[in-house]
Amino acid sequence: MGRKIRIQALMILMAFVLILSGCNFNSSESSSEGSGDKEGDTKSAGQVLNISATADIPTLDSTKAHDGVAFTVLNNVNEGLYRQDENHQPIEALVTEHTENEDQTVHTFKLRESKWSNGDPVTAQDFEYAWKRVMKDASPYNFMFVTASIKNAEAIMNGEKDAAELGVKAVDEQTLEVTLESANPLLQSLLTFPTFLPQNQKFVEEQGDQYALEAENILFNGPFKLVEWTHDQGWKYEKNADYWDAEAVKLDTINAYVVKDPATGVNLYETNKVDRIDLSSESVDQFKNDPNFDTILEPSMIFLRFNHTHPVLGNKNIRQAINMAIDKESLTDVILKDGSTALNGVVPKGFFQSPEGKDYRELNGDFNTGTVEEAQKLWEAGLKETGASDVAVSINISDSEDHKKVAEYLQAQLEDNLPGFKLEIKAVPFAQRLEIEKAIDYDLSLSSWGPDYSDPMTYLDMWVKGGSANRMDYHNPKLDELVTQARTETDLSKRYEMLLNIEKILLEEDAAIVPLYQDGTSILMREKIKDLIVHPTGASHSYKWASIEE
Amino acid sequence: MKRYFVQRIGYMLITLFIIVTATFFLMQLLPGTPFTNPEKLTAQQLTVLNAKYGLDQPVAIQYIRYLGNLVQGDLGYSFQHEGRTVSSMISTRIGPSAFIGLQALVIGAILGLVLGIISALKHNSIFDYGSVALAVIGMSIPSFVFAALLQYYVGVKLEWLPVALWEGYSSTLLPSIALSVTVTATVARFIRSEMLEVLGQDYVITARAKGMKENQVIVKHVVRNALIPVVTMLGPLAVSIMTGTLVIEKIFSVPGLGEQFTLSILVLDYSVIMGITIFYSALFIFVVFVVDIIYGFLDPRINYKGESA
Numbered sequence: 070m071g072r073k074i075r076i077q078a079l080m081i082l083m084a085f086v087l088i089l090s091g092c093n094f095n096s097s098e099s100s101s102e103g104s105g106d107k108e109g110d111t112k113s114a115g116q117v118l119n120i121s122a123t124a125d126i127p128t129l130d131s132t133k134a135h136d137g138v139a140f141t142v143l144n145n146v147n148e149g150l151y152r153q154d155e156n157h158q159p160i161e162a163l164v165t166e167h168t169e170n171e172d173q174t175v176h177t178f179k180l181r182e183s184k185w186s187n188g189d190p191v192t193a194q195d196f197e198y199a200w201k202r203v204m205k206d207a208s209p210y211n212f213m214f215v216t217a218s219i220k221n222a223e224a225i226m227n228g229e230k231d232a233a234e235l236g237v238k239a240v241d242e243q244t245l246e247v248t249l250e251s252a253n254p255l256l257q258s259l260l261t262f263p264t265f266l267p268q269n270q271k272f273v274e275e276q277g278d279q280y281a282l283e284a285e286n287i288l289f290n291g292p293f294k295l296v297e298w299t300h301d302q303g304w305k306y307e308k309n310a311d312y313w314d315a316e317a318v319k320l321d322t323i324n325a326y327v328v329k330d331p332a333t334g335v336n337l338y339e340t341n342k343v344d345r346i347d348l349s350s351e352s353v354d355q356f357k358n359d360p361n362f363d364t365i366l367e368p369s370m371i372f373l374r375f376n377h378t379h380p381v382l383g384n385k386n387i388r389q390a391i392n393m394a395i396d397k398e399s400l401t402d403v404i405l406k407d408g409s410t411a412l413n414g415v416v417p418k419g420f421f422q423s424p425e426g427k428d429y430r431e432l433n434g435d436f437n438t439g440t441v442e443e444a445q446k447l448w449e450a451g452l453k454e455t456g457a458s459d460v461a462v463s464i465n466i467s468d469s470e471d472h473k474k475v476a477e478y479l480q481a482q483l484e485d486n487l488p489g490f491k492l493e494i495k496a497v498p499f500a501q502r503l504e505i506e507k508a509i510d511y512d513l514s515l516s517s518w519g520p521d522y523s524d525p526m527t528y529l530d531m532w533v534k535g536g537s538a539n540r541m542d543y544h545n546p547k548l549d550e551l552v553t554q555a556r557t558e559t560d561l562s563k564r565y566e567m568l569l570n571i572e573k574i575l576l577e578e579d580a581a582i583v584p585l586y587q588d589g590t591s592i593l594m595r596e597k598i599k600d601l602i603v604h605p606t607g608a609s610h611s612y613k614w615a616s617i618e619e
Numbered sequence: 620m621k622r623y624f625v626q627r628i629g630y631m632l633i634t635l636f637i638i639v640t641a642t643f644f645l646m647q648l649l650p651g652t653p654f655t656n657p658e659k660l661t662a663q664q665l666t667v668l669n670a671k672y673g674l675d676q677p678v679a680i681q682y683i684r685y686l687g688n689l690v691q692g693d694l695g696y697s698f699q700h701e702g703r704t705v706s707s708m709i710s711t712r713i714g715p716s717a718f719i720g721l722q723a724l725v726i727g728a729i730l731g732l733v734l735g736i737i738s739a740l741k742h743n744s745i746f747d748y749g750s751v752a753l754a755v756i757g758m759s760i761p762s763f764v765f766a767a768l769l770q771y772y773v774g775v776k777l778e779w780l781p782v783a784l785w786e787g788y789s790s791t792l793l794p795s796i797a798l799s800v801t802v803t804a805t806v807a808r809f810i811r812s813e814m815l816e817v818l819g820q821d822y823v824i825t826a827r828a829k830g831m832k833e834n835q836v837i838v839k840h841v842v843r844n845a846l847i848p849v850v851t852m853l854g855p856l857a858v859s860i861m862t863g864t865l866v867i868e869k870i871f872s873v874p875g876l877g878e879q880f881t882l883s884i885l886v887l888d889y890s891v892i893m894g895i896t897i898f899y900s901a902l903f904i905f906v907v908f909v910v911d912i913i914y915g916f917l918d919p920r921i922n923y924k925g926e927s928a
Contacts, residue, residue, distance in 0.1 A: 303784075336782045
């Protein structure tokens with residue numbers, strides 16, 4: 070027996086040693102052993118911010134990045150032509166001078182002198198290279214180039230032209246020329262998006278398929294450098310002394326930890342491991358009165374799509390009745406309790422101001438609000454028009470907790486308030502919900518939409534006929550016409566007026582969808598942290614101006 | 620013996636082949652695409668992307684291609700983590716999962732053995748009832764409940780061990796302890812019933828009749844024989860616990876494989892789903908094989924020469 074136990078013990082021991090060697094603990098711990106005095110290290114580090122991230126960075130290749138985590142990191146370690154300021158407006162980053170031709174289709178950008186972290190200068194060629202690379206590889210965000218009206222982008226995307234024909238050219242090292250299909254008032258705002266960042270061709274080609282997959286396989290030219298990146302565990306930024314605007318940067322170190330469970334985040338916050346966390350709705354009640362508690366409005370909106378070919382739902386009175394019969398405030402304040410707010414328009418509030426500085430929502434007000442009685446009147450009128458007596462329809466939703474909560478609430482509200490209405494809930498996986506939507510194989514569908522860029526248009530042009538995100542056979546030629554006009558209108562006030570009118574057509578004239586609520590996030594952030602900017606679109610955070618006040 | 624090995628390895632390969640085939644075709648039934656940002660993908664983009672990754676080919680051709688690559692040891696690239704190979708994703712993530720799992724297994728097996736043996740020896744005593752009750756609790760309460768309690772009391776309140784994250788040995792302890800509860804309970808119950816059975820066997824009575832010391836009887840005859848079936852159970856248990864558990868890894872922010880597996884199914888990352896399934900199955904099949912071999916050494920009644928007895 071002794072021998073056998075010994076064999077087993079030996080096997081277990083061997084396995085242990087083998088596994089321990091492959092354990093890759095977060096290297097910040099092991100590297101501090103080398104430098105000896107760990108306490109001294111953190112103290113001398115000066116301004117340190119500790120944050121949590123919800124997931125690992127899939128890739129830091131700006132031409133391929135497609136997720137919020139990567140966009141945030143890229144925004145803080147790289148610098149493009151423009152960057153978003155505190156109010157999410159574009160400010161000049163590498164650009165020092167911008168000129169355009171008469172019809173605003175050829176833009177010339179003069180670049181300031183700046184350096185990559187390997188000492189190479191950042192040149193106009195770096196932009197040309199990176200942009201063409203996005204088109205060549207059919208990257209996830211290549212549609213941004215179409216949105217920005219860059220010449221030939223659409224044709225390249227459709228495979229009709231070669232990526233080399235993209236309307237971007239390095240005239241010399243410091244001059245970049247961008248040609249557009251037509252004037253685009255949003256160009257600068259769009260250029261803050263990480264997909265438009267430059268890349269050093271030589272370095273990218275040297276790294277091959279390993280480019281941007283590790284901290285040492287990428288170059289930096291932004292406010293911070295990524296000095297460590299341990300997959301699935303976290304990463305560490307340090308201030309970039311070579312950054313052209315290094316004086317504005319106050320933080321010395323930022324530690325980001327991957328924390329996927331919100332309850333774990335709370336525990337880490339309470340033990341001072343992190344300074345800022347997102348709260349799940351379960352924790353909101355517990356911290357509501359904490360001085361560090363805050364609620365942030367998010368720009369994504371949750372709404373109901375109607376199948377406009379449905380015999381009953383195709384009727385405007387019916388759709389309007391459904392709009393009015395739902396108490397949206399109770400939905401956000403009683404059911405969801407996660408910081409979201411009721412929404413009675415398609416463009417969320419708080420992010421999109423007119424040239425005169427007024428919020429879009431304030432200018433356009435609420436649509437389709439009313440009492441249950443008014444809803445019932447419209448309902449009856451609609452039933453008469455369609456010749457239906459009762460309506461049994463289904464709602465297509467994702468099988469997530471939130472979707473189920475919302476759908477059950479809608480079911481109760483609508484069946485109570487609208488006589489003869491029957492709503493069946495059909496929960497399917499997220500991907501399938503999308504497929505069903507795209508095939509318009511539903512009656513009602515619970516959907517969400519997040520913005521691609523900082524302008525109301527990102528919520529408005531999706532409703533044109535055949536638009537890839539229309540997905541409900543909705544069509545109003547007046548809306549299509551206005552969208553086309555607004556796309557090229559360069560008088561910003563006139564254009565904004567058009568944007569307001571598009572929403573009026575969609576909701577006042579057609580009641581084409583039911584906007585439900587605007588997302589929100591509840592957070593805990595220590596009061597000592599100042600000027601950490603949260604953006605509605607593109608990269609979600611800017612640390613460039615953030616500081617710690619002890 | 621040699622013939623038996625060859626035969627077994629043949630069966631193992633066939634099993635693996637069936638698993639690969641079934642997974643591959645079942646996966647195709649899932650709706651959606653493996654590409655990121657499906658909400659905004661246009662039909663044209665989808666066509667370009669499908670062509671780029673060969674997903675526009677008939678499933679049969681995709682399958683043959685996949686098998687061809689697999690034979691050469693190539694598990695392909697992840698769709699979600701563009702540029703990262705599936706094998707590198709598995710190899711960096713299996714370490715933490717396996718370490719926590721093995722540690723939990725060792726803690727659980729030792730505690731379980733002690734509890735099980737004592738409660739069998741003190742059959743029908745208060746101690747026996749106590750440990751049976753403990754085992755039932757351990758079996759019926761899911762490990763993530765223990766995980767949350769441990770994290771809050773040991774991590775936040777007492778500050779004895781790190782709350783979460785993966786920063787050195789001390790951060791492996793809480794997840795291992797949380798995971799070990801189920802193992803302890805399983806092993807304790809198993810050992811107890813095996814011991815009780817063995818204690819009634821003729822050869823135990825014989826040993827006692829020969830005048831052997833009670834200690835020797837227990838160690839040499841009872842425990843040793845009771846251990847044999849435990850080995851069978853421990854193998855598969857080890858695999859399931861070592862390959863990572865979604866919830867424990869999420870709660871303690873452990874960069875393990877279990878979480879990755881679930882995530883890859885949700886986002887339909889074809890190559891990662893395949894890769895991890897193959898890895899799990901291969902490991903499982905191998906461990907069952909090893910258990911059978913060890914079994915042969917432990918139990919003289921089994922021989923592998925011809926038909927097994």
